[in-house]
């Protein structure tokens with residue numbers, strides 16, 4: 358696998374440091390009272406480092422890279438992809454939060470649309486980072502507005518946070534719902550139409 362790199366206009370500004378992540382996990386195991394050299398744990402720091410590469414892959418991706426394909430098929434009414442699986446990590450506790458995202462937009466007047474899978478890829482770009490749900494929701498909506506220049510966007514995210522289930526307040530099953538609405542989808546009629554499609558089971 359090629360090492361993920363972070364780019365700006367000038368070129369590479371950083372890259373995933375697997376060795377450093379591995380050393381940090383080894384330290385963490387010692388800190389919690391484990392022996393990182395015992396049989397079952399010997400390979401663990403390396404495995405965790407490699408899995409972090411995957412879990413945080415979105416840090417090394419830009420939304421412009423995934424929202425590439427646009428078609429001009431003249432469809433100028435709402436497009437909504439529901440129930441896109443979200444797997445993210447709470448930036449406060451570095452444990453998962455997971456659930457679904459619903460992403461809809463009203464294409465620009467000239468009918469510029471993107472591939473449906475690209476909406477799910479866009480969700481992943483922002484989910485695969487240390488996150489808070491509110492920011493992730495906003496980032497999905499704002500990047501869609503910027504790149505696709507649609508007339509409106511709605512993003513609704515429903516997630517369970519493991520930091521509320523497995524520790525702390527311990528309320529498994531509690532769901533957090535966040536939304537971001539832009540442009541014409543702020544209009545109550547259009548917004549209600551989108552929300553009824555999202556809520557229909």
Ligand SMILES: Nc1nc2c(ncn2[C@@H]2O[C@H](COP(=O)(O)OP(=O)(O)OP(=O)(O)O)[C@@H](O)[C@H]2O)c(=O)[nH]1
Nearest residue numbers: 447448449450488489490491518520521524525526
């Ligand atoms: N707004 C928001 N809060 C989050 C999100 N993920 C986790 N949190 C909250 O972040 C807060 C961190 O609170 P702190 O008091 O600093 O940390 P803590 O002592 O571990 O808090 P508890 O979880 O209540 O035990 C908690 O209330 C979490 O529920 C998120 O995506 N959005």
Ligand SMILES: [Zn+2]
Nearest residue numbers: 447449450520
């Ligand atoms: Zn948390």
